[in-house]
Amino acid sequence: MAVSAMAGIPALKDLYGDLKRRMDQAVATFQSQLGSTRTGRASAHMLDAIKVDYYGTPTPVSQMAQVSTPEAQLILIQPYDPSIVKEIEKAIQASDLGFNPQTDGKIIRIPVPPMTEERRRDVVKHLNKVLEEHRTAVRNVRRDGNDALKKLAKDKKISEDEEKRAMEDVQKMTDEEIRKMEEMCKRKEAEVMQV
Known part of the structure; x- marks a missing residue:
């Protein structure tokens, strides 16, 4: 991901760092839950x-x-x-x-007994549920960021153009983090369904 326009504006630098850290934390939590998900192999x-x-x-x-x-x-x-x-x-x-x-x-x-087909499907359903929970967590971080940007613009600490660009950056960051989690989930699903 390219360097954010937010990172170059002093009023937004801390906000950008905080949003990035919180989104990365949601992805890391998701990744650790994937690691503990049962597949056909012992881990x-x-x-x-x-x-x-x-x-x-x-x-x-x-x-x-x-x-x-x-x-x-x-x-x-x-x-x-x-x-x-x-x-x-x-x-x-x-x-x-x-x-x-x-x-x-x-x-x-x-x-670790081999998983049945039914159990594999249940695990995939569970993975998708966990993915949706973490997508929601990332979206909540986006919402918090957008609210903070609106407040900064209202308080005249940033211009409307800066607010608009920053919101686009927050959306790009959100899309990127969700895409990472979806790719991890697809790989894990393939691993679970592999007999």
Whole structure:
């Protein structure tokens, strides 16, 4: 994306930076949710959303154990503290991922069964729902930016031409961020539907 006209106007520089940061954050959140979405292959990121009660603090599994995928259909969890194996196992069973962990007291093995066609379709529906939520988040950032631009123009801090150009820049930025998320979603959908 070309350098924004907003970045060159002192009154708009901070606003541009803030809008860009907030939109990028929405994209990054979407990307992390895609990473934790289940496909037909095992991935350590599948467990990112699972939190284990560790001394009263909900802690991600990845901070309590080494998580690896030695095989395409297996996730291996080696807790740093062997006394929390049962808590990790309970948290995985309580999650909506549908995994059945097996433990030998030190290591937790999670077989990842192949997904059915129906489950794949459900995952794609879920991906599209998450995409729409994040599109809305980006659009809300655009709305906030446009409101701020209108206020600056009303207060005579920027001209009407600068307001118009800045609004066009905000729209371009919004379109670019949404396009990035849609491309990520398409790639993930293809990965999910691949048998």
